[in-house]
Amino acid sequence: MIRVDFENRIRIAEASGGEPYKCFQCGTCTVNCLLGDVIPVRRNIRYVQLGVLPSNDGIWKCITCNFCRSQCPSDVDIAAIVRGIRYLNYEEKRSPEELNEILWRVYEEGNPLGSPRGERFSWLQTLTSNSNPDVVIYTCCLAAYDKRGQQVLTKLINVLQSAGVEVGVFRDGSCCGDIVYHIGDDYFYEELVNENAEKLESMKPSVVLTVSPHVYHNLKNLYPRYNAKISVPVMHHTQYLYELLNDGKLKLGRLENKVTYHDPCYLARYNGLTEEPRGLIEAVDGVEFVEMLHNKYETLCCGGGGGGIWTENMEARRATRDRLNEVTEVGTNTLVTACPYCIRMFEDEAKVTGQDIVVYDIVDLLSMAIE
Amino acid sequence: MEELWVFIEQDEGEVEESSLEVLSKARELGDKYGFEVVAIFLGDGVKNKAEEVGKHGASKVLVVDNPNLRHYNSELYSKVMEKLIMKYNPNTVLFSATRNGRDLAGRIAVKFKSGLLAHVISLDFDESKDLVGKVPGFGGNIAAVVKCIESRPQLATVTPGVFEIKEYKSTFEVIEEDLGVELEPKNIKILSKEKGEYIDISKSEKVVVAGMGTGGRMDLVEELAKLLGADVGVTRPLADIGVAPRDIQIGSTGVTLKSKLALILGASGAPHFTSGIKDCGLVITVNKDPEAPIKEYSDYLVVGDIFEIIPRLVKLLRGEENA
Amino acid sequence: MLRNIIVALKVVPKPEEVTFNPETKTVDRSKARNEINPADKNALELALRLKEKYGGKVIVVSMGPPIWDKYLRLAVAMGADDAILISDRALAGSDTFPTTRTLATAIKKIGNYDIILCGEESSDGGTGQVPPGIGEWLDIPHITFISDIIEISEDGWAEVKRTIKGGHEILKVKLPFIAAVELGCNTPRFPDFRRKRWADREFQLTIWNIGDLGLNPEEVGLKGSKTIVVDLEEVRPPERKREVLTGAPDELAKKLYELLKGYL
Numbered sequence: 001m002i003r004v005d006f007e008n009r010i011r012i013a014e015a016s017g018g019e020p021y022k023c024f025q026c027g028t029c030t031v032n033c034l035l036g037d038v039i040p041v042r043r044n045i046r047y048v049q050l051g052v053l054p055s056n057d058g059i060w061k062c063i064t065c066n067f068c069r070s071q072c073p074s075d076v077d078i079a080a081i082v083r084g085i086r087y088l089n090y091e092e093k094r095s096p097e098e099l100n101e102i103l104w105r106v107y108e109e110g111n112p113l114g115s116p117r118g119e120r121f122s123w124l125q126t127l128t129s130n131s132n133p134d135v136v137i138y139t140c141c142l143a144a145y146d147k148r149g150q151q152v153l154t155k156l157i158n159v160l161q162s163a164g165v166e167v168g169v170f171r172d173g174s175c176c177g178d179i180v181y182h183i184g185d186d187y188f189y190e191e192l193v194n195e196n197a198e199k200l201e202s203m204k205p206s207v208v209l210t211v212s213p214h215v216y217h218n219l220k221n222l223y224p225r226y227n228a229k230i231s232v233p234v235m236h237h238t239q240y241l242y243e244l245l246n247d248g249k250l251k252l253g254r255l256e257n258k259v260t261y262h263d264p265c266y267l268a269r270y271n272g273l274t275e276e277p278r279g280l281i282e283a284v285d286g287v288e289f290v291e292m293l294h295n296k297y298e299t300l301c302c303g304g305g306g307g308g309i310w311t312e313n314m315e316a317r318r319a320t321r322d323r324l325n326e327v328t329e330v331g332t333n334t335l336v337t338a339c340p341y342c343i344r345m346f347e348d349e350a351k352v353t354g355q356d357i358v359v360y361d362i363v364d365l366l367s368m369a370i371e
Numbered sequence: 372m373e374e375l376w377v378f379i380e381q382d383e384g385e386v387e388e389s390s391l392e393v394l395s396k397a398r399e400l401g402d403k404y405g406f407e408v409v410a411i412f413l414g415d416g417v418k419n420k421a422e423e424v425g426k427h428g429a430s431k432v433l434v435v436d437n438p439n440l441r442h443y444n445s446e447l448y449s450k451v452m453e454k455l456i457m458k459y460n461p462n463t464v465l466f467s468a469t470r471n472g473r474d475l476a477g478r479i480a481v482k483f484k485s486g487l488l489a490h491v492i493s494l495d496f497d498e499s500k501d502l503v504g505k506v507p508g509f510g511g512n513i514a515a516v517v518k519c520i521e522s523r524p525q526l527a528t529v530t531p532g533v534f535e536i537k538e539y540k541s542t543f544e545v546i547e548e549d550l551g552v553e554l555e556p557k558n559i560k561i562l563s564k565e566k567g568e569y570i571d572i573s574k575s576e577k578v579v580v581a582g583m584g585t586g587g588r589m590d591l592v593e594e595l596a597k598l599l600g601a602d603v604g605v606t607r608p609l610a611d612i613g614v615a616p617r618d619i620q621i622g623s624t625g626v627t628l629k630s631k632l633a634l635i636l637g638a639s640g641a642p643h644f645t646s647g648i649k650d651c652g653l654v655i656t657v658n659k660d661p662e663a664p665i666k667e668y669s670d671y672l673v674v675g676d677i678f679e680i681i682p683r684l685v686k687l688l689r690g691e692e693n694a
Numbered sequence: 695m696l697r698n699i700i701v702a703l704k705v706v707p708k709p710e711e712v713t714f715n716p717e718t719k720t721v722d723r724s725k726a727r728n729e730i731n732p733a734d735k736n737a738l739e740l741a742l743r744l745k746e747k748y749g750g751k752v753i754v755v756s757m758g759p760p761i762w763d764k765y766l767r768l769a770v771a772m773g774a775d776d777a778i779l780i781s782d783r784a785l786a787g788s789d790t791f792p793t794t795r796t797l798a799t800a801i802k803k804i805g806n807y808d809i810i811l812c813g814e815e816s817s818d819g820g821t822g823q824v825p826p827g828i829g830e831w832l833d834i835p836h837i838t839f840i841s842d843i844i845e846i847s848e849d850g851w852a853e854v855k856r857t858i859k860g861g862h863e864i865l866k867v868k869l870p871f872i873a874a875v876e877l878g879c880n881t882p883r884f885p886d887f888r889r890k891r892w893a894d895r896e897f898q899l900t901i902w903n904i905g906d907l908g909l910n911p912e913e914v915g916l917k918g919s920k921t922i923v924v925d926l927e928e929v930r931p932p933e934r935k936r937e938v939l940t941g942a943p944d945e946l947a948k949k950l951y952e953l954l955k956g957y958l
């Protein structure tokens with residue numbers, strides 16, 4: 001007979017923002033989870049309701065896409081429960097050992113790759129202004145150290161500059177802390193994000209611009225919970241570019257292409273930003289836009305969230321494949337998205353599956369339309 | 372005549388080759404500076420192997436034969452070495468810088484308040500017969516010329532592979548030492564030993580080296596190596612995660628290659644690694660990062676993804692596709 | 695219950711950031727960032743695991759300049775109970791002989807030890823001679839290149855795993871002993887930041903000078919050394935062609951094939 005451990009139940013529920021109480025165990029989540037055969041989603045929530053802390057592998061395989069939430073009749077924020085469980089496992093030193101290595105890298109080099117701190121912007125040739133810029137870009141570590149991400153950043157700066165925007169780059173920053181949050185090391189996260197916020201504030205930006213929905217989500221929604229204040233608006237680049245477009249500052253030419261758009265989970269599902277990217281794509285004359293089966297709030301996942309991109313998570317790649325198949329199904333080979341993780345995951349997986357799919361950031365598309 | 376000693380390492384009677392490299396070099400130094408070169412040979416039933424050892428430059432082989440010396444044991448070996456050194460007062464004792472050689476030398480040095488040159492890549496004496504050698508440091512980028520000052524005996528460990536094994540025609544005598552001490556280990560006992568087949572890639576002609584960029588996919592690497600008739604080596608992290616044995620780790624804490632060809636897949640080129648490939652002939656690297664530091668150490672850097680290029684190369688080598 | 699577990703910990707410059715000035719023949723470490731010697735982190739991790747299993751107190755001891763303070767605090771944040779820095783101008787220029795002497799004297803002063811752990815070698819000097827040397831000064835057994843301490847039994851013996859050519863051996867060694875821990879044999883834990891805050895702000899680091907250890911300046915540093923560095927050289931890699939080949943995978947595979955053909 002299982003007896004409910006009330007005290008532990010409260011503890012886990014609190015760490016999960018009270019979400020477990022909303023669940024009535026219908027099982028829809030497990031059926032819909034992109035990795036449902038390795039993550040016992042409903043069962044884990046059941047354990048939590050009984051006051052037992054789950055620490056199975058599935059907890060660490062979850063890519064926190066919250067696709068399950070989008071299907072849940074009770075709108076349970078399941079990713080928040082996963083994160084609560086991870087946090088408590090981390091506290092109890094029951095998390096996978098390898099995660100320590102990622103934490104060390106963030107601590108020592110300021111990024112989860114462990115690439116030298118000094119090389120974060122050594123590739124950046126374009127002149128940016130750091131005195132009173134209109135926007136300050138807070139780049140994602142992957143974008144800063146990955147050739148492909150560097151291209152996107154460079155193009156973004158060029159597109160912004162062509163619209164007359166003074167661009168600054170946040171050079172002193174470390175990793176936004178996303179991975180630290182997902183590992184569940186709250187105290188390191190708190191220290192890291194406060195340090196970042198303080199340095200960012202000292203640049204006195206009027207707008208903080210992010211190329212990654214993950215950085216966006218952290219700065220906008222998580223930092224405040226850890227008392228890290230950013231006193232100016234934080235915007236994802238699609239938001240800002242959309243404003244420029246509506247103000248008539250973004251002049252776009254013609255481009256023949258049939259494209260589809262993948263909503264990054266942390267942009268669409270977590271932050272409801274679905275119209276801005278579509279508005280930008282459709283503003284390019286000659287572009288035929290097709291919608292995939294799963295879109296907007298019910299988008300699928302690239303497999304890179306929740307730490308998926310930094311860990312050896314083979315299962316996560318199934319989510320990537322599912323999405324690539326949807327791209328093929330709508331009869332295009334151009335996939336537009338707006339997240340460095342998505343680009344990396346899709347590009348890498350398409351190589352493995354041999355699918356001829358070109359992955360663009362919206363910025364790539366705009367930059368071609370401007371030229 | 373003053374004596375120049377070389378510790379000859381063995382396990383179960385099998386002589387460690389790099390000890391013979393050191394012995395060959397010692398002979399050269401002995402002839403030049405007037406030392407009698409003595410090989411110190413500890414083991415079990417090793418007396419009849421003394422001939423094999425001596426011809427590489429000794430004028431005397433001192434054998435201590437005892438069942439308890441069959442494997443290296445730091446307690447017993449340092450005890451025997453202590454007795455021998457006290458009895459004969461050699462001027463210098465050299466070791467190969469293997470795990471066991473370094474283990475033993477470090478202990479002896481303090482026992483006799485001796486200067487000890489670490490894993491040297493060159494060796495000589497100065498006019499007052501003080502030992503001088505080059506010691507690489509900082510991952511192998513910088514070498515210090517280090518000299519022992521007036522201690523006797525003075526010691527050095529020698530990096531394996533820097534000197535050649537030579538044979539000398541001169542005769543030598545074999546002396547069996549009976550130390551009259553009890554050789555029962557009191558503090559360190561060997562319970563078991565597990566040895567796989569040891570592969571020595573330090574002398575391989577061709578080597579395919581796998582770095583972290585291969586994601587530990589040793590099957591792919593091994594297949595390629597087989598087609599090229601090459602041996603496989605790895606960077607340290609792959610040995611750390613256990614997909615390959617330590618023995619085939621290349622770099623400052625592993626093996627130094629001397630191959631004619633090194634094909635290196637997905638290694639970034641950290642100094643601790645590149646010190647192990649500096650003596651190679653042709654170096655070809657594959658890396659998806661065109662700016663990876665390994666470029667400096669490559670004749671050809673092929674920029675691209677291993678998983679796209681290597682399977683295609685394998686097909687070409689198998690003749691399944693035409694070049 | 696174990697008595698003290700002492701970890702000798704060194705701080706080193708990151709090797710890839712150390713540069714050499716061939717004109718002045720000096721090593722420039724000023725631009726290099728420092729870190730805890732990588733293998734010493736593995737030694738500390740092993741010590742902390744032993745403590746969790748068998749009890750005892752983990753004490754970190756280090757011989758170096760005052761700026762190492764920060765890294766000793768990091769070791770405390772990882773879980774070390776105490777940290778001691780031996781710092782004295784007279785120690786400058788020590789080779790392994792006075793280094794082992796000084797560390798051994800400090801370890802004696804700490805006393806009550808069962809196990810002393812070091813890294814297999816440092817990433818700067820890298821002699822690997824320090825652990826056996828300390829063993830001799832303390833007259834206790836030493837074992838190098840260990841990848842684990844499997845068990846410690848009631849009768850005061852430990853079972854350890856040591857890497858040897860071609861594999862490993864399992865040894866039984868009598869406490870107290872000193873061991874050198876292999877780089878990469880475990881994953882060092884990440885510090886608990888609550889503890890780190892305390893370690894950075896409140897923890898009292900013990901600092902000893904050579905007087906505290908009863909050593910005189912003649913016995914340590916350059917004067918107490920048995921070796922001297924007479925020259926420094928850059929080890930230049932042989933000139934390589936450094937030709938960069940780019941293109942489609944098919945093309946690259948073909949180019950590689952051409953390059954390799956002569957070696958088949």
Ligand SMILES: Cc1cc2nc3c(=O)[nH]c(=O)nc-3n(C[C@H](O)[C@H](O)[C@H](O)COP(=O)(O)OP(=O)(O)OC[C@H]3O[C@@H](n4cnc5c(N)ncnc54)[C@H](O)[C@@H]3O)c2cc1C
Nearest residue numbers: 582583584606607622623624637638639643644659676677
């Ligand atoms: C005291 C000490 C001693 C050490 N001794 C040694 C030693 O003896 N030997 C040793 O090797 N290391 C040693 N190291 C470790 C060394 O510092 C480096 O960490 C190590 O060499 C890095 O290994 P790597 O190049 O395989 O991995 P990484 O540095 O991770 O490099 C991986 C490379 O692969 C590339 N890559 C990734 N994916 C792909 C792909 N799909 N296609 C093509 N390229 C790809 C990346 O661009 C990157 O350049 C030592 C370290 C210390 C501190």
Ligand SMILES: Cc1cc2nc3c(=O)[nH]c(=O)nc-3n(C[C@H](O)[C@H](O)[C@H](O)COP(=O)(O)OP(=O)(O)OC[C@H]3O[C@@H](n4cnc5c(N)ncnc54)[C@H](O)[C@@H]3O)c2cc1C
Nearest residue numbers: 488489508757789790812813815816819820821822823824
């Ligand atoms: C390029 C170069 C070459 C050198 N050559 C020689 C030489 O040939 N002979 C010689 O005697 N000296 C030599 N030295 C000096 C030697 O490096 C120093 O004496 C150093 O203080 C200790 O040796 P190590 O770094 O080699 O330690 P190692 O023996 O490689 O270190 C092993 C472990 O001992 C412990 N340890 C080492 N030093 C300390 C410390 N200061 N505090 C706490 N723990 C410690 C750590 O756990 C470390 O992981 C050389 C130095 C350099 C830079």
Ligand code: SF4
Nearest residue numbers: 023025026027029072
């Ligand atoms: S779908 Fe929602 S209500 Fe149903 S089991 Fe999952 S979390 Fe609970």
Ligand code: SF4
Nearest residue numbers: 033062063065066068
């Ligand atoms: S967040 Fe995504 S991976 Fe995690 S349980 Fe839900 S659907 Fe599965």
